[in-house]
Amino acid sequence: MDVQQYMQQLGQAARNASRVMARAETMQKNRALIAVAKEIELAKPELIAANQADVDAARANGLDPAMVDRLILSEKAIATMIEGLHQIVTLADPIGEITDMSYRPSGIQVGKMRVPLGVIGIIYEARPNVTIDAAALCLKSGNATILRGGSEAIRANQVLANCIRKGLEAAGLPGDAVQVVETTDRAAVGMLITMPEYVDVIVPRGGKGLIERISREARVPVIKHLDGICHVYIDDEADIAKALPIADNAKTHRYGTCNTMETLLVHRSVADQVLPKLAELYNSKSVELRGCELTLSVLTTIKAATEEDWGTEYLAPILSVKVVSGLDEAIDHINQYGSHHTDSIVTENYTKARRFLREVDSASVMVNASTRFADGFEYGLGAEIGISTDKIHARGPVGLDGLTSQKYVVLGDGHIRQ
Amino acid sequence: MDVQQYMQQLGQAARNASRVMARAETMQKNRALIAVAKEIELAKPELIAANQADVDAARANGLDPAMVDRLILSEKAIATMIEGLHQIVTLADPIGEITDMSYRPSGIQVGKMRVPLGVIGIIYEARPNVTIDAAALCLKSGNATILRGGSEAIRANQVLANCIRKGLEAAGLPGDAVQVVETTDRAAVGMLITMPEYVDVIVPRGGKGLIERISREARVPVIKHLDGICHVYIDDEADIAKALPIADNAKTHRYGTCNTMETLLVHRSVADQVLPKLAELYNSKSVELRGCELTLSVLTTIKAATEEDWGTEYLAPILSVKVVSGLDEAIDHINQYGSHHTDSIVTENYTKARRFLREVDSASVMVNASTRFADGFEYGLGAEIGISTDKIHARGPVGLDGLTSQKYVVLGDGHIRQ
Numbered sequence: 001m002d003v004q005q006y007m008q009q010l011g012q013a014a015r016n017a018s019r020v021m022a023r024a025e026t027m028q029k030n031r032a033l034i035a036v037a038k039e040i041e042l043a044k045p046e047l048i049a050a051n052q053a054d055v056d057a058a059r060a061n062g063l064d065p066a067m068v069d070r071l072i073l074s075e076k077a078i079a080t081m082i083e084g085l086h087q088i089v090t091l092a093d094p095i096g097e098i099t100d101m102s103y104r105p106s107g108i109q110v111g112k113m114r115v116p117l118g119v120i121g122i123i124y125e126a127r128p129n130v131t132i133d134a135a136a137l138c139l140k141s142g143n144a145t146i147l148r149g150g151s152e153a154i155r156a157n158q159v160l161a162n163c164i165r166k167g168l169e170a171a172g173l174p175g176d177a178v179q180v181v182e183t184t185d186r187a188a189v190g191m192l193i194t195m196p197e198y199v200d201v202i203v204p205r206g207g208k209g210l211i212e213r214i215s216r217e218a219r220v221p222v223i224k225h226l227d228g229i230c231h232v233y234i235d236d237e238a239d240i241a242k243a244l245p246i247a248d249n250a251k252t253h254r255y256g257t258c259n260t261m262e263t264l265l266v267h268r269s270v271a272d273q274v275l276p277k278l279a280e281l282y283n284s285k286s287v288e289l290r291g292c293e294l295t296l297s298v299l300t301t302i303k304a305a306t307e308e309d310w311g312t313e314y315l316a317p318i319l320s321v322k323v324v325s326g327l328d329e330a331i332d333h334i335n336q337y338g339s340h341h342t343d344s345i346v347t348e349n350y351t352k353a354r355r356f357l358r359e360v361d362s363a364s365v366m367v368n369a370s371t372r373f374a375d376g377f378e379y380g381l382g383a384e385i386g387i388s389t390d391k392i393h394a395r396g397p398v399g400l401d402g403l404t405s406q407k408y409v410v411l412g413d414g415h416i417r418q
Numbered sequence: 419m420d421v422q423q424y425m426q427q428l429g430q431a432a433r434n435a436s437r438v439m440a441r442a443e444t445m446q447k448n449r450a451l452i453a454v455a456k457e458i459e460l461a462k463p464e465l466i467a468a469n470q471a472d473v474d475a476a477r478a479n480g481l482d483p484a485m486v487d488r489l490i491l492s493e494k495a496i497a498t499m500i501e502g503l504h505q506i507v508t509l510a511d512p513i514g515e516i517t518d519m520s521y522r523p524s525g526i527q528v529g530k531m532r533v534p535l536g537v538i539g540i541i542y543e544a545r546p547n548v549t550i551d552a553a554a555l556c557l558k559s560g561n562a563t564i565l566r567g568g569s570e571a572i573r574a575n576q577v578l579a580n581c582i583r584k585g586l587e588a589a590g591l592p593g594d595a596v597q598v599v600e601t602t603d604r605a606a607v608g609m610l611i612t613m614p615e616y617v618d619v620i621v622p623r624g625g626k627g628l629i630e631r632i633s634r635e636a637r638v639p640v641i642k643h644l645d646g647i648c649h650v651y652i653d654d655e656a657d658i659a660k661a662l663p664i665a666d667n668a669k670t671h672r673y674g675t676c677n678t679m680e681t682l683l684v685h686r687s688v689a690d691q692v693l694p695k696l697a698e699l700y701n702s703k704s705v706e707l708r709g710c711e712l713t714l715s716v717l718t719t720i721k722a723a724t725e726e727d728w729g730t731e732y733l734a735p736i737l738s739v740k741v742v743s744g745l746d747e748a749i750d751h752i753n754q755y756g757s758h759h760t761d762s763i764v765t766e767n768y769t770k771a772r773r774f775l776r777e778v779d780s781a782s783v784m785v786n787a788s789t790r791f792a793d794g795f796e797y798g799l800g801a802e803i804g805i806s807t808d809k810i811h812a813r814g815p816v817g818l819d820g821l822t823s824q825k826y827v828v829l830g831d832g833h834i835r836q
Contacts, residue, residue, distance in 0.1 A: 019753065019779075022776075022777070022779065023776055023777050096776060102798070104796060104797070104798055106791065106796060108787050108791055108796070110796075110797050110798065113775065113776075113783075115779070115809075117809050117810070118779075118809065200809060200810070201810060216637070219634070221639060221808075221810040221811075239832065241832065242831070242832030245832060245834050246832065246833075246834060248834075249834035249835055250834075253834070253835055335437065344828075357531065357827055358440075358441055358514060358531075359440070359441050361437075361440065361533070361536075362825065363825055363826060364825065364826040364827075364828060365531075365825060365826070365827055365828070366827075366828040366829070366830065367828070367829050367830065368829070368830045368831055368832050368833070369526050369828050369829070369830025369832075369833045369834075370830075370833065370834045370835050372834070372835035373524065373526055373828055373830075373833070373835055374826070374828075378522060378524060378526070378528075378835070379522070379528050379826060380520070380522055380528065390639075391533075391535050391536065391618060391823040392535070392618070392619060392639040392810070392811045392823070393639075393810045393811040395823050395824060395825055395826075396825065396826045397826070405809040405810070405813050406813060407780065407781055407782065407783060407813055407814065408781060408782040408783070408792070408797060408813075408814045408815070409775055409782075409783055409784075410762075410782060410783070410784040410785070410787050410791055410792075411784070411785050411786070411787070412784065412785065412786045412787025412788075412791075413660070413786055414657065414659065414660030414663060414664065414786055414787075415664075415786070415787045415788065415791070416663050416664060416666075416667035416668075416671070416787075416788045416790070417667055417671055417788050417790035417791055417796070
């Protein structure tokens with residue numbers, strides 16, 4: 001069987017399974033999640049051996065050590081996986097929820113019912129924990145899923161696929177509701193993103209290059225996260241006692257996350273006061289600073305920032321710093337160079353806070369809070385399939401609701417249109 | 419200037435204007451709508467002359483008479499256009515609305531703010547009234563718009579474009595917030611749908627062929643309506659006094675609309691009772707019936723339906739009729755052959771009504787009501803840019819909210835992430 005046939009077969013099976021999943025009861029979906037957790041527990045020795053074989057092969061092939069790190073499934077990682085499944089059991093089932101039901105002048109009652117999207121294709125790197133995480137979220141939201149993980153994790157993913165199938169079947173749900181692509185042929189990805197008849201939406205998780213390529217070539221809607229060039233703007237009316245911890249936390253809490261600050265904007269009236277203190281703080285944590293001309297006049301020993309810096313997501317202990325003339329310049333800079341992800345203003349001024357919230361065109365806009373809060377768990381979504389930098393369908397952290405749609409429900413009593 | 423340069427220039431201008439529109443106050447947008455109405459009033463003689471020239475040219479070129487009909491701007495059509503603008507003034511402004519604001523355990527407050535999508539590209543046929551309708555909805559929802567109407571309406575559209583620009587500028591808003599593509603070069607459409615840097619979403623309005631082609635070629639999300647193959651299912655527990663008017667209204671109220679019933683499903687236990695009465699009713703209105711084998715055993719003189727009939731949107735006084743064994747077969751038929759638009763069950767049975775609502779995978783699902791109710795005005799949206807048969811972003815009738823997105827708003831008091 002060639003890849004095309006294989007993928008179409010997966011697609012058809014997913015479509016069929018999605019119909020059953022859409023009407024599955026909450027209890028049944030929860031039973032499946034618990035059964036999957038149990039199967040993983042039972043398959044632990046097999047899973048560890050498969051992962052070891054993946055890791056050995058990856059090392060032999062000279063895979064980047066950072067990627068090998070993310071490939072490794074420790075005992076602790078497996079325990080976290082299992083705990084994650086139990087957490088998703090506790091989340092409210094979004095499916096079937098009816099809202100906004102009201103009577104119209106014609107006499108009909110109109111409302112909206114939350115429904116699954118159908119079939120979700122997930123494309124991700126060689127991180128076997130994503131397999132369970134993504135499968136569980138799609139399952140709970142009543143969707144069928146086709147998972148295509150990085151080929152370096154294929155052995156562990158096959159073991160996990162088997163656990164998921166057994167768990168689904170134990171709960172009386174179709175085993176095909178979650179399918180893991182079992183070929184490492186790269187053509188499989190090309191097929192997956194161009195089968196609108198079988199796949200309703202693609203969620204890519206990985207590097208920017210991969211996601212850009214998928215967005216360009218997909219014939220199916222893509223819920224995507226490109227990059228996180230996040231800003232903190234310290235206003236002249238900022239409370240410095242709030243500004244310093246926020247600027248510290250936003251940059252240094254974790255360097256490799258998408259909601260980490262990459263550019264700090266400081267009002268020129270407070271630059272002299274704020275920048276030396278922050279420079280000391282960042283210096284103590286070995287954060288490299290790159291400044292605009294005005295910044296360099298205060299912090300004389302740091303490197304100059306280039307035009308390229310303003311549009312760079314470092315994902316590293318590097319921070320670009322720009323002194324601005326006020327709120328307008330800050331907002332313009334963010335809207336021009338940012339990635340519409342997460343931006344925060346530190347100010348005590350009501351009107352400026354209000355303007356920042358309204359005029360900054362980002363998925364998350366904040367006042368007096370660290371950008372690191374932009375996260376599905378912190379926002380109370382209970383779980384997160386990713387963070388969308390798009391505006392269509394889902395924006396910002398995407399939880400179970402982002403994997404659903406709403407249909408209109410109309411109740412009448414023999415009503416006809418006049 | 420070539421088409422590519424021209425379209426990029428429109429795109430850049432729209433993007434710039436969209437930033438101003440996003441923060442425009444409700445009052446200012448309403449003033450612009452009223453000013454556009456006034457400009458149209460003033461330009462009426464010019465508009466009628468331009469339209470007459472369009473119509474003459476279309477007739478000379480042998481345009482289909484039905485299309486010429488839709489091209490004509492009567493005095494009444496112009497009055498309706500002006501009234502439409504005033505109606506949109508009365509609609510609530512969705513932009514800036516903050517919902518779901520709540521405190522999280524960390525102490526931050528998280529909610530959502532409704533924001534415009536940005537730049538909306540609208541591609542439609544030679545119907546000048548759509549120019550004003552679409553422009554007004556995009557304007558009220560704080561978006562910038564690029565409008566590409568059918569080339570046969572180019573002269574009237576240019577007059578209208580001028581009225582819109584004057585109205586915007588009179589209200590202090592950027593004239594580029596609504597731009598009408600002033601070239602009839604077809605390459606303009608190809609450009610418009612492949613400029614993700616300038617255009618955030620495309621709304622095509624027109625025939626299925628046009629929309630399929632745009633969806634296939636677009637590199638920008640498309641809010642689309644393909645076809646409306648709508649069903650009414652008359653259950654064995656239907657109240658016949660409700661079933662007959664609903665089946666009549668759903669088919670014969672208007673033949674050419676997307677929410678018109680195209681296939682009638684009847685439970686076999688009531689086929690003998692219902693079908694002859696309906697056949698008489700449809701016969702009196704010259705509706706052609708095409709039946710399945712079981713239907714033909716009751717209505718012996720009608721034409722047989724072919725496999726193709728079940729998947730056909732007639733948009734004409736033709737109806738396919740199928741006798742089914744029960745709810746399961748009805749739901750399976752609808753999900754397989756329908757277009758996921760609008761489907762209705764007629765029944766007094768609580769459990770079957772509930773199952774139909776949950777299991778039929780359509781944008782609108784109804785109980786004891788005519789499919790003709792699937793409409794933005796009937797649903798209380800106040801206006802309608804179209805009806806989406808997609809699941810992503812907007813499903814069913816799309817009003818102002820469908821032209822918006824939501825961003826997260828986070829309010830803190832110096833909060834940092836632990």
